[in-house]
Amino acid sequence: MGKWFPRIYDIAMRPIERSGFKKIRTKLGKEANGRVLEVGSGTGINFPYYRNAIRVDAIEPNSIMREKSLRRLERARVPIQLSNARAESLPFADDTFDTVLATLVFCTIPNPVKAIQEIERVSKPGAKVLFFEHVRVEQPFLRKTQDLLTPLWKKLCDGCHLNRDTLALLKQSNLEVTEVKYYYNQIFVVVKSFNNKSNKL
Template sequence: MSKLFTNVYDPIMKPLETGGFGAIRENLLREATGRVLEIGAGTGVNFPYYDAAVEAVDAIEPDDDMRNQSHERVREATVPIRLHAVRAENLPFPDQSFDTVVATLVFCTIPHPTLALREIERVSKPGARVLFFEHVRLDQPALGKIQDALTPLWKKAADGCHLNRDTLGMIQQSKLDVTNVDSHYKGVFLTIHGNYPE
């Protein structure tokens, strides 16, 4: 990720966070319990929302600049948070390590999302909860085609973000049992709740 994009990410996102994203994150992360793995923690915007039900968070973020910007939020968090400079496709954790996995606004940029889902499955305990907040390709054909057309340019401007990625479809094809999907902003964003079989 470019340093310029990293430096402007939080200021660009601030109106969205105060206008609704923050409430979405807070409601979603109320469901996190036990030992938590956060995928693509970025600048740590989720960290203030973890509460006493969380034992500790292992937060992965491969981008050095993003990870460095998260240190203040780590210090201010009410739960222990450990940062790891690794990618979602190759997690350095033993099998069946986590009670909850969190991924927010990150699956659009993971180069190999199907592999990342397999790694999440590997490190999740039986019955583990997985919580996503992602933007997705719209179901409406005309709008979906617009996303398709804009994606090549958008990937360059937003450091690899795919506007048209069918993240929900990929999740549904994995071994995760999807228990609930909530639509936000006319379906551009979804919160996806799931569990692995016991």
């Protein structure tokens, strides 16, 4: 990941965060309970919204993003442990987490299928798995626009795939999707699911 993108991320996102994303993050933060894993915590934008977590383990592979998140980490209302790790190789034991949260991160993960498998592994049977992502849209003109812009967008925004169909990947996984809610002309989606694996004997 380049150095310029993480440095301007908060400034670039500020208008849309204020206009609607803050409300979404607030709701998801309240739903995250017990021991929580946050995948791709970025600049720590979700840290202020945790209320019911016993502890949050946040992973972020980008050093600049991690550094920028420290101020929010220090002001968080719950204990947060920040780690340098990637979603495809999570440094946690099986069946560790009660809740997993990922927001606006799956567009940049190089191997999203492996990341979902790792989430399944480290979360407990029945654990809540919550996503807020932008996704490939159904509307033909917007979908074509996403496809055309993605090659350049990936270069400018450090690997972000505008046209990644994250929702389809989730539906093909062992996670049980229970709720899907769209925002902003179906470009953004909140997906609520749970880990459908069986208890180990």
